[in-house]
Amino acid sequence: MSQRPHLLLVEDEPAIRTPLVRYLERDGYRVTACGDAAAAREALAGFAFHAAILDIMLPGEDGLSLARSIREGSDLPILFLSARAEDVDRIIGLEMGADDYLTKPFNPRELTARLKAILRRSHHEPATEKPRDTCYRFAGFTLDPDRQALSRGDEPIALTGGDYALLLAMVERAGRPLSREQLLDLTKGREADPFDRAVDNAVMRLRRKLGAQGAEIIRTVHGTGYSFAARVEKD
Structure with a gap:
């Protein structure tokens, strides 16, 4: 059975999302792609992911809010994509718990290089939920x-x-x-x-x-x- 890393990609622009999915799949990843945070939450409830690629500027709930929610209950590695390159935006993203931050436009090869580094640090295992006391x-x-x-x-x-x-x-x-x-x-x-x-x-x-x-x-x-x-x- 395949053990390819499973990625969650949340990007609202089809012109970016569709070719990026193709590129990542050719590079050996499994990709579940969503256009907004609501669809991403459904995907997170139904699948186990190795890492998430989140666009910050999303319709409705933005990527920062989605990342905060993910980080509250999981150690899922997160890589932010953003059209804004200001240092303050990068710092906010990293303070939210992101593992890396990439500004648009970007080279897909750089994206996959950063992903591989994230996955190495997380030992290439599906993200686990944080400990809880709930029965x-x-x-x-x-x-x-x-x-x-x-x-x-x-x-x-x-x-x-x-x-x-x-x-x-x-x-x-x-x-x-x-x-x-x-x-x-x-x-x-x-x-x-x-x-x-x-x-x-x-x-x-x-x-x-x-x-x-x-x-x-x-x-x-x-x-x-x-x-x-x-x-x-x-x-």
């Missing part, structure tokens, strides 16, 4: 992310690393239909093969561990994938 409760179960543990009342339920990653990805996106590609990306950081049964097998195992309620908690969404249907509470 998730659903249908009589408790999922504790800090201990990576699942229990029903006082009874612990053994989970493999893959079981835990899949369950957490679904619990955090309860009610949202998730494709097999998204679930593979969120749990393994790789692209899905159209005939890959890994997710189906993993869901089957997880349903068994959830017992008689398993098929009701994790529902099949025909033509899409799966959805976590149980009501989730945090504490």
